[in-house]
Amino acid sequence: MYSTASESVAADERHRGAESPTSPEKGGPAPAAEGQSETFREAESTTRQRVLQLVVEEGPISAAALGRELKLTAAAVRRHLDAMTEQGILEVKNVTTRRRGAGRPSRRYVVSERGQRSLGDDYLGLVQTALSMLQSASAPSAEDSLVAEPTPETARGLAREYFAGFEQRWERQLEGVSDLDARTDKLSQLFAEDGFAGFTRLVGRDNPLLAMQSTQLCQGHCPIREIAAAHPVFCEEETDMISRLLDVDVRRLSTQAAGAHVCTTHVPVGREKLAAEQRARAAASAEAEQQISAGAGATNESRPASGGRKRIVISPRQQERLS
Template sequence: MGTPPLTATDFSSAVTAIAAAFGDPTRREIYLYARSNPGGVTAAEVADHFDLHPNVARHHLDKLTGGGYLEVAVERTGRSGAGRPSKRYRVTATEVDLAIPVRHDDLLVMLLGRALALLPPDTAAAMAEDVGLEYGRLMARSMGDADHQRSFQAAMHAVADALTAHGFAAHAEKRNHELRIVSEHCPFGDAVRENPVICAVDRGLVKGMLAELYGDATAELDTTIALGDDVCVTTVEA
């Protein structure tokens, strides 16, 4: 028997927990670094490895610990054990799947792609973006604070966290004076490679969420996993 589907409440809880812990790309890398060191890591070691301030490294480690992904043991340095106590963070026994659970039906996604392929390319792209736009607005409203005015940069980070919660493994970054969303995973799987027009849904999601969280913005998909790129990059301008 397969794994039973998540209830709406369980899914929402899982998304919230994983997004809080792994929405930050540096934090995901720190978790993977800790997982590759069975003996555990200290905040000083993480700070040195990732070129971070020790307080920032400790913040990320404590976030992962609070989510139950790391456990911490206090050890004393020095031969007599009387030295300054040091916290060592180890991965818990619970295996974390960073491919966040997403409720979508592969058959329906494939059917969508085939249906869009029957339309003229411009019409298909417009339809896919419109669907993403509408759903993006709904996603933003479900956050519960969409009516609160945010800065453009804060809104971008909120969009990236929401996309991560839906399986895109996304983060916001500034590159060459442009703000952009970088998604390292596509939850639509092989269907999007067979029908790249589905990528227009991603563009719509970003525009829809930003419209609710900040205001109207333009979004252009620069690279896409569907065409063989390593990541999907969406450049956004307010």
């Protein structure tokens, strides 16, 4: 997926070149066989792809956290991180936390602008859609349409057309998935398959309040981030598409077009589950009341109607006592 992996491996080999003599004349080990060298490069490339993928999904992330996730030593992880940082694929963010104390920043790695570009952009499909819309639009001339600044309505229409293709395909693949958690996870997989590096994060799942539990639908890569930065309606239309596909109101927390490292959409899973439970309880209560009312109606129908006030019969002895 990442075209920069092989370049990173080459840079890594250059780093080790001075430290690993391979010439027999210097008393070092004999050169490795060509097949072994190729196998090593493939293994290094695969590991580097895994490191880059995790930075895309979890960044900003530390080398220690990467090592734990990938089950690699700190030295192995830093070798890959240093090589990709030197190439400009990654960049370092110094973060100061309360636990570490002031003046002792922790190094966190994120994907740089160059790294985002290396992951691929989807401008071809967008340009094709734009040309189709411009051809069908009523304009004084085709040349004027191509050079004119697009109006907000034109940009929104273009964004809607661009995401319509994704929505139609993904809606079919989401059929039959009713659980909101499972549906959100499936949508993240569909985002990943189409180059958006989709994944999910579970939030507040240990909170006793069900309404506070949620899922974050994340995208580690935005193929049209530069266009979305110039025209935020693309982010708005994408958010609306997510809401329709999940059949729930969602809220956008961050976008790469606005400078964030990950596009994040808040999905109120707990709130929807709580609402569903409340609806189920209300329906069960209404049904129970209906059954009680029906039973009471049948009992009243079986009683003879006395009509008017209730008649009290008093015996002669009771009359003497009352008098």
